[in-house]
Structure formats: structure tokens, C-alpha cells
Amino acid sequence: MTSQAAETLEIRRFSAADEQGVIDVILPIQRQEFGIAITAEDQPDLRAIPEFYQTGDGEFWVAAVGERIVGTIALKDIGGTEAAxxxxxxxxxxxxxxxxxxxxLLDALLAHAEQRQVRAVYLGTTEKFLAAHRFYERNGFVEIARQDLPxxxxxxxxxxKFYVRRLAAV
Structure with missing residues (x-):
């Protein structure tokens, strides 16, 4: 990848026109890389992102290079100044x-969470995603037991495997 292409990376709020691009990024990763037999229909949130994620303190972002969606991240409001x-x-x-x-993507999510005075962001992942574990830990997430989730x-x-990142109270 050239530095010129890297410069055109845009992180922005999801809009309806992004729906198919989001699905086109997520499904191949789930199916081919993770070996999960899953379809878009198995994930109704992917066809209802505004209603599912962009409510309360929640939000959904995409990373785009030109017209291509190359990344996604969502913050789901779970109540009590906490989010997933x-x-x-x-x-x-x-x-x-x-x-x-x-x-x-994570910086956009955390900035939004802090602005909205979210106190904790939780996430779940699987044991085998070692690179993801390192990424989350490098970015201030701490592993917690399942029973410690809200x-x-x-x-x-x-x-x-579950993590939390506590944010400063405003």
C-alpha cells in the first residue's frame, strides 16, 4: 500500500449508503478467516445499524478508502453509562x-464514548484471536471474567474472552 492510499483513509459515521460495504467487509472475515458459518441474515443488526447501534450513546463508524469500506467498529449503548x-x-x-x-477506528469510538460520558466499554472475543487480544491490551483494555460483565x-x-476499558469520569 502506498502512503498516498493511507492518506485517503477516512473514519466516518455510518450512513445508509455504507450498508453493503459493511457487510462485504464483515462476512468474509467471519466466514473465511474465522470459519464461522454465518450469513448477513443471521446478523439482523447489519441491516438495521441506525436502529441497533446509533441510539442512546451508541454509534457505528466505518473506515473508507475512496468508495471501499475497509473497516468497521460499533459502540452499543447497554445502559448505566456502559457500552459494548x-x-x-x-x-x-x-x-x-x-x-x-x-x-x-478505536480512537473514534473512545473519543465518542468519553464525550458521551460512558464510564466503561466492554467487549467479547474468542480465545484464538491473539492479535486482537494484543491490540486491545495495548490500548488499555483489561481482561475480565465473564461473571464480571454487566x-x-x-x-x-x-x-x-472478555475485556473492559474504564474511562475517566467527567
């Missing part, structure tokens, strides 16, 4: 520190 980090995906050819896509946290069937 969901749908963090970056296309394989845009991963790594040299591209900075994951970092920029009751309102939406645990996914594949989640076996």
Missing part, C-alpha cells in the same frame, strides 16, 4: 500498524 464494543473488523489488506485502521452486556455465542 462490537463489530470491529478490518479487511486483511488494511491490517497492521503501518495502516493504522484499527487504531483510528447483566446488560450482549454476549455472543462465540465469545470466550
Amino acid at each position: 464494543l462490537r463489530k470491529m473488523f478490518v479487511a486483511s489488506d488494511f491490517r497492521g500498524r503501518e495502516h493504522g485502521v484499527a487504531t483510528r 447483566a446488560s452486556f450482549p454476549v455472543m455465542g462465540v465469545d470466550t
Whole structure:
């Protein structure tokens, strides 16, 4: 990837026109890389992003290079000044520190969470995503036990490892 292409990376709020691009980034990662037999229909939130994520303190962002969506991240309001980090995906050819896509997506989410006075962001992942674990830990997330999650946290069937990042009270 050239530095010129890296300069055109844009992190922005999801809009309806992004729906298919979001699906086109997420599904291949889930299916081919993670080996999860899942469809867009199995994830109704992907066809209802404004209603599911962009409510309360929640939001959904995309990373785009030109017209192509290359990454996604969502903050799901779960009540009580807490939120869940969901749908963090970056296309394989845009991963790594040299591209900075994951970092920029996470920075947008955390800035929004702090602005909205969210006190804690929780996330669930699987044991096998070691690079994701390192990324979250490098960015201030601490592993917690499943029983320490808030009751309102939406645990996914594949989640076996959980993290929290506490934010400064404003």
C-alpha cells in the first residue's frame, strides 16, 4: 500500500449508503478467516445499524478508502453509562500498524464514548484471536471474567474472552 492510499483513509459515521460495504467487509472475515458459518441474515443488526447501534450513546463508524469500506467498529449503548464494543473488523489488506485502521477506528469510538460520558466499554472475543487480544491490551483494555460483565452486556455465542476499558469520569 502506498502512503498516498493511507492518506485517503477516512473514519466516518455510518450512513445508509455504507450498508453493503459493511457487510462485504464483515462476512468474509467471519466466514473465511474465522470459519464461522454465518450469513448477513443471521446478523439482523447489519441491516438495521441506525436502529441497533446509533441510539442512546451508541454509534457505528466505518473506515473508507475512496468508495471501499475497509473497516468497521460499533459502540452499543447497554445502559448505566456502559457500552459494548462490537463489530470491529478490518479487511486483511488494511491490517497492521503501518495502516493504522484499527487504531483510528478505536480512537473514534473512545473519543465518542468519553464525550458521551460512558464510564466503561466492554467487549467479547474468542480465545484464538491473539492479535486482537494484543491490540486491545495495548490500548488499555483489561481482561475480565465473564461473571464480571454487566447483566446488560450482549454476549455472543462465540465469545470466550472478555475485556473492559474504564474511562475517566467527567
